[in-house]
Amino acid sequence: MQTGSTLHDDRTGVSALGGLGAHAPGRLLPEIWMQDGAKRVEQAMARLLCAEHDGETELMAAMRYATLHGGKRTRALLCLAAGALADTPVHMLDDVGAAIEMMHACTLVHDDLPAMDDDVLRRDLPTVHVKFGEATAILVGDALQAHAFLTLASLDAPGDNRIALVRELAQAVSAEGAAGGQAMDLSLVGKHVELDRIVAMHRMKSGALVRASVRMGALCAIAEDAAHAALYCALDRYTACFGLALQVVDDILDATADTATLGKTPGKDAAAQKPTCASIMGLQAARHFALDLLRDAGEAIAPLGPRAERLAQMLQRANAYLFKHAPCA
Secondary structure (H helix, E strand, O other), X not given: OOOOOOOEOOOOOOEOOOOOOOOOOOOOXXXXXXXXXXXXXXXXXXXXXXXXXXXXXXXXXXXXXXXXXXXXXXXXXXXXHHHHHHOOOHHHHHHHHXXXXXXXXXXXXXXXXXXXXXXXXXXXXXXXXXXXXXXXXXXXXXXXXXXXXXXXXXXXXOHHHHHHHHHHHHHHOOXXXXXXXXXXXXXXXXXXXXXXXXXXXXXXXXXXXXXXXXXXXXXXXXXXXXXXXXXXXXXHHHHHHHHHHHHHHHHHHHHHOOHHHHXXXXXXXXXXXXXXXXXXXXXXXHHHHHHHHXXXXXXXXXXXXXXXXXXXXXXXXXXXXXXXXXXXX
């Protein structure tokens, strides 16, 4: 990976994402498809998590609270972007995106618990265990995971496609994915570690679900076989860089941003003595690292041409977010 480069020209605002930037022919308007896509996924979650099924408990109300109250919907949008590349039917993508967001919410609810990261704010609201109690929060995470898999198993799609999607999501949250990454994260608290261990942890804890989100958008319509090996290789390179970049940005903002920007408690990593890319590299080096990763992600999908435009626009969005909330010192 090259160093010292930038993905963004501060003077012109033009991105250089492997030829898929602001002046690409037939460029889509990202604000339109992203807003529309996030709204459709939100509607799908509201439909799939039906409040009428709550019975005598608060479980479904707490599940809806955990999923339907904001969020950037980055993982769902990545799924939609990859689905556009694969010509996946929109109605299928909406439900797959909803399943991914349910699983993401599951990891956040459990991550916020006192036994984990012990946070009281998420998306500018009290965390689920603060509002509904720890026992309900644990059940919310468990139930959201189950509903995510139920959603995928019930898709109007061939059985092989549904199996591939279930396998992909399960792998992302397994001991080799988010669960293993969270365990590693907890084991590193208070320790002096090398950067490569932090990177490995991030690739599991948050990167695995980013990888799955993109792959699932494509797997809805395109089998992962020898004929499509180049496509999935490009997507995996893209997500390896993009997923890590998102976490590096999160590390930077935890150290520099306020509660209004984060929607959660800032400074948690330092207070908990958790090593991060930002604490090991320093803020400016971490910022350049994130920019290099975003650029490398753009280069990974450049061979896919204009059909990968929405994936490129997701990089532009992350790049703009970084420049807005963590400008150069």
